[in-house]
Amino acid sequence: MSSISLWSHQPTVEHPSKREEIYNYLREEIVTLRRPPGSPISDKEISAELKISRTPVREAILRLTDEGLVTVIPSSGTFVTKIHTQALTNAKFVRTALERAAVAAATKVATAQDISDLRKIVNDQKKAANSSQIDFYELDEAFHKRIFSISGHDEAWETILRSKAQLDRVRYLSLNNQHRLSEVIAEHSAIIDAIEKGKESLAEEKMLNHLNSAYINVDRAIKIYQQYFAHTN
Numbered sequence: 001m002s003s004i005s006l007w008s009h010q011p012t013v014e015h016p017s018k019r020e021e022i023y024n025y026l027r028e029e030i031v032t033l034r035r036p037p038g039s040p041i042s043d044k045e046i047s048a049e050l051k052i053s054r055t056p057v058r059e060a061i062l063r064l065t066d067e068g069l070v071t072v073i074p075s076s077g078t079f080v081t082k083i084h085t086q087a088l089t090n091a092k093f094v095r096t097a098l099e100r101a102a103v104a105a106a107t108k109v110a111t112a113q114d115i116s117d118l119r120k121i122v123n124d125q126k127k128a129a130n131s132s133q134i135d136f137y138e139l140d141e142a143f144h145k146r147i148f149s150i151s152g153h154d155e156a157w158e159t160i161l162r163s164k165a166q167l168d169r170v171r172y173l174s175l176n177n178q179h180r181l182s183e184v185i186a187e188h189s190a191i192i193d194a195i196e197k198g199k200e201s202l203a204e205e206k207m208l209n210h211l212n213s214a215y216i217n218v219d220r221a222i223k224i225y226q227q228y229f230a231h232t233n
Helices: 016-031 043-050 054-066 085-109 112-128 133-151 154-163 165-174 178-197 200-224
Strands: 070-073 077-080
Touching: 016 043, 016 054, 016 165, 043 054, 054 070, 085 133, 085 154, 085 165, 085 178, 085 200, 112 133, 112 178, 133 154, 133 165, 133 178, 154 165, 165 200, 178 200
Parallel strands: none
Antiparallel strands: 070 077
């Protein structure tokens, strides 16, 4: 499912799109805990692994530092940060406000093709639920991003991305549960049904229910994976 194709390229010139690709690759590595909290992160090793120059890797690491996913410790090195619970609280606030507004706006303008696109994502999630947690997570992101696209507020999705970096890691942990994957599919389907019926208040209600269920599972994940957190209370 991942769109990362760095292993098949050995560019001599790093274009902006390549820098973005490196950033997305490293962010996914961190969010999916292939680079867990506390693990070292080296631009030299990454550039060697991906067969690219160190400059775009450094730029990606700086961007991840701004998002709070990476921290530089003087005289020690660069490490993936532990997850801060206060950042989770802020991310929940931003996401809830913007997601509710987006789904209401999308309900007003959604076309038959938009509904079809959303249902395809959910159908793909059903397949991924039995094969790949990473694919399922990426499809979850695609579902919410598509709603923002339908609403005409793509920029708002970018705001969510910047605010929810810490939350994404815990959301991924919370998906490590087959029952939760089934719940997500059902909740997404309920949101689509409300959008298709043109019922804004119902779409908001279903989105809020979905987010609240996700947050409950986030809280459970915090208790289970305490070693990944800077603060657990």
